[in-house]
Amino acid sequence: MLEAFVAATYVDNVAVSNSYSRLDVHEHSHGETFFTVLEQKFQCNRLFLLDEPEAALSPQRELAFLVLLHDTLHKHKDAQFIISGHSPLLLGYPEAQILSFDGGKIHEIEYEDLQCVQIARRFLNHRQNFLQQLLNDPPRLFPNEE
């Protein structure tokens, strides 16, 4: 039944690259194009599914993306976002529900308890110690190697 359909949009890098031939890709970087597409697509009430959008965004644009999310959610009262990823910037959105897929069962988690947040914080606050520990006692990437 037609009424049962819900409008949704599934955006990822590939989709954006493929679908926006109208934008001159020679004059816009991948990140710029991605952002422009998001700005255009978010102008409505819809379910938006985004797979790791941070892959295409610089930290500055991640912040701009947070503003864009905020604007969209306030302008369009039925807009909804489900976003996968591990960016400490994007995950910091204040009204967000965060579901962790770590540990084998999906569960709600607080921002401060996220592994990506804890790693980023430790790295930035204690970079030299962190790297020293990591590189002096490296985890084995290739277990079978002698």
Add this chain to the structure above:
Amino acid sequence: MLKKLSLLRDQVEDWNAYPFCVPVIGNLDSLFLTSRICFFAGDNGSGKSTLLEAIAAHYGFGPEGGNRNFGGLNTTNSNNSIAPLLPCLRLSLRQRMSTMLL
């Protein structure tokens, strides 16, 4: 708004087959979305994209994204891989949303 996502566990035929062998999918029961913005966070390979893809496929999008006008279910292997999940996934809405397509 998409409010609840359930795995109809009695509809699953083979728990050892992909994607049910992914722990978060195999352990999925009901998931409640409480905010209009929900993040799937987790390590690479934890099943975030698998579930997101399944939700997208439920609405008729292919794994490459896009919108329904030119997305749709296609026949690539990557799309087939989540196919067994689709009939077992129930999405519950709080209210109807716009049916306008992009």
